[in-house]
Amino acid sequence: MKIRTIELTFHTLSHLHSTITMAPSKNVRTISQEAFDGLIKENMDDLDMDPTEALQDAIETLTLQGVDLSGIVTCIPGVTNANENPIIQSLDRLRELNSTTQFDNKDIDEVAESLDTFYDLCSTEGSGNASIGTRNEGLDLVISICSKIPVQCEGTLVSAFKAMALLIYDIQSTEAFRRCGGPKIIVDILTDSCQNINIWSSGFAVVAAAATGNELVKEAFMELKIDELLFKILRGITKTSIQSPYNAIRVLLTPDDGRVVASQVYGYARRFGKIGMAEALMGPLREGLRSPNLVSASIALKSVAVNDEICKSIADNGGIDVVLQCIDDSGVQNNDTAARACCSLLSKLAGSDAxxxxxxxxxxxxxxxxxxxxxxxxxxxxxxxxxxxxxxxxxxxxxxxxxxxxxxxxxxxxxxxxxxxxxxxxxxxxxxxxxxxxxxxxxxxxxxxxxxxxxxxxxxxxxxxxxxxxxxxxxxxxxxxxxx
Structure with a gap:
């Protein structure tokens, strides 16, 4: 096999479009689809490689150079077309649907079907389709579609949220979500969803995915007063099996963005504490092991209990008795997951001398x-x-x-x-x-x-x-x- 070494560059080569860039948050080099296709074509035209050899050489050369090929459709230009890839075709159909300014009833059904098809393709294990979808601006597209779906169209919104959550998996995708106005779109829909459990469940899953590892997205959600929305919602769903709001609290209050020196999550936790979130989170714990949300609520409550004042307020509202009872019950029922979660919460509460x-x-x-x-x-x-x-x-x-x-x-x-x-x-x-x-x-x-x-x-x-x-x-x- 003829192997050639390419020069890695960090500026655009306009005549070849073969840009290899450094991802902003990690020491990983990336390449565009056009540059990848151009490299294969050069192998075939300049080095007389056959198409299969040219493709394999491009993959091996770029991999050795530390280039991340996730999201790239690895096909042979002119022999197999990237546009023939099912995920690209699915994106093209969604773009056609999104070209309208408003969806009518017929559009809504087709949008839901197309989103479900896109979700199924992206969720296929080992396919890399989610990366391809994100690399080809699929997240921007789904966010745009989501903003046009009437809130009463529950099934279509849920389909959009599910697809969106799959496309948000790294700092580049969370930044794309922020730049496209994702936080406001999601919060507006969740606010207007009229106690729709399915929309809340899928919507807060997007919140958790988008806020993971991104301090700016956390800040955007907090500026939109998502803490008050979560408080309002959680007071009414104690006995409903819905994990994502609790997961969203945990993520919003986790300092997991390595790009920032001083995270603001401690201040966010204090805001949660001031509006009474600790008491709202106590609901599932009072239900004990009967509650499907016990473990998630325990983890979320631990995230809120960041200072002595909040820990004492939890105890003053019967929190010590409740957690100890859950610990007893977890032993009787041999529930190791509940035992770990409740013990971890009790450790946090024990930080207060009182x-x-x-x-x-x-x-x-x-x-x-x-x-x-x-x-x-x-x-x-x-x-x-x-x-x-x-x-x-x-x-x-x-x-x-x-x-x-x-x-x-x-x-x-x-x-x-x-x-x-x-x-x-x-x-x-x-x-x-x-x-x-x-x-x-x-x-x-x-x-x-x-x-x-x-x-x-x-x-x-x-x-x-x-x-x-x-x-x-x-x-x-x-x-x-x-x-x-």
């Missing part, structure tokens, strides 16, 4: 250790339990003593022996042991007497990520050679 006392007074230590016995084969649940005990014992020798009485030390020893390759759990166990021992000499004696030193040293030796935590635990157990 809440620590409340949790312990309500038998929290005993209930957590009891849960650990029910999930003794699940290192992830055990890790969450250890995290809570660690926080409850921080700077509190009385709570540390209560934890040992409840059996937290034995839990740690058994878990570390059983799950020696669960590195994160091993680290969390060392952190917990440190807090149990640092201010409580009696606990140190008990733990050392039960053989904890040998177990920690083994974790320190076998797990590089655990070494610092293990050394700290050995030091606060009173051992001099903790670094050896």
């Amino acid at each position: 809440n620590k006392s409340s949790i312990v007074q309500r038998g929290g230590m005993d209930r957590l250790v009891k849960l650990s016995s029910r999930f003794s084969e699940d290192s992830f649940v055990l890790q969450e339990i250890m995290s809570i005990v660690c926080i409850l014992s921080l700077r509190s020798p009385d709570n540390a003593a209560r934890a040992i009485e409840a059996g937290a030390g034995d839990m740690a020893i058994q878990a570390m022996q059983k799950f020696q390759n669960a590195h994160q759990m091993q680290k969390q166990s060392c952190l917990m042991i440190r807090n149990l021992a640092v201010r409580n000499a009696e606990n140190r004696t008990i733990l050392l007497g039960n053989g904890i030193e040998k177990i920690i040293r083994r974790a320190k030796e076998n797990n590089e990520g655990c070494r610092a935590a293990a050394a700290d635990a050995l030091r606060d157990l009173g051992l001099d050679n903790y670094n050896s």
Whole structure:
């Protein structure tokens, strides 16, 4: 095979249209469809390659140069046409439909059918069709179509939202969503949708996808007061199985955009707290494991509970009792997903000193250790339990003593022996042991007497990520050679 090396450039070569650019958010080079087709044609015309060889050479050369070919229709120009690709044909049909300024009843049915066809093509696993659709301005097109669909046309809007969510998967697509006015279009539709659960479900899935990893999109949604819309909606859907509004809250309050130094999500969480979102999120938790939204609501509530004031307000509204009851029920029903989510939430609430006392007074230590016995084969649940005990014992020798009485030390020893390759759990166990021992000499004696030193040293030796935590635990157990 004749292999040629191409010069990567970051400006437009007007005579060849062979632009290779750097994606703005990651160290990945991209190329246009026209440039890709031009490279194949050059292979055939200048190097006398046959069409199949020319195509393979272009793919291999660009891949070796670090060019991302997702979204490129890899076909042979003149032999197979990119326009014959089903996803391109589907986009062309949607463009025809979108050429009208307003959809009539006949158009609506055809728009829904075409959107469903487009969605089916994009969702085909391993096809790369979603990338092709996005690369060929499919997201801009679907957003434009969505803005023309009357809010009473539920099925068509849902089809548009489903297609849109598939096309939003990286920073380029979230930026395209923002530039096309996507946030306002979505919020307006959700506001006008008159308690339509299907539209809310699919619409907030778009919100979650678009806000993931993009601080500017989060900001756009917050400027449109999506927090108030979510609050209004969530107060009325406690018993309805709909996950996406809770997922949207979690994403909006997650600082996941690596391009910004200081995220604004902490301030957004405070806004959620001020309008009463914490109380609205308590609804599914009060329903307990009967609620289909328990896990999603627990995760969302954890995202809102960013300061002492909000954590205390949750406790003042019965939150500690509710979460502890959910933890008890998750053990009885052997629901590990609910157990992890509720334990993670309780860890966040325990960050308030006032809440620590409340949790312990309500038998929290005993209930957590009891849960650990029910999930003794699940290192992830055990890790969450250890995290809570660690926080409850921080700077509190009385709570540390209560934890040992409840059996937290034995839990740690058994878990570390059983799950020696669960590195994160091993680290969390060392952190917990440190807090149990640092201010409580009696606990140190008990733990050392039960053989904890040998177990920690083994974790320190076998797990590089655990070494610092293990050394700290050995030091606060009173051992001099903790670094050896």
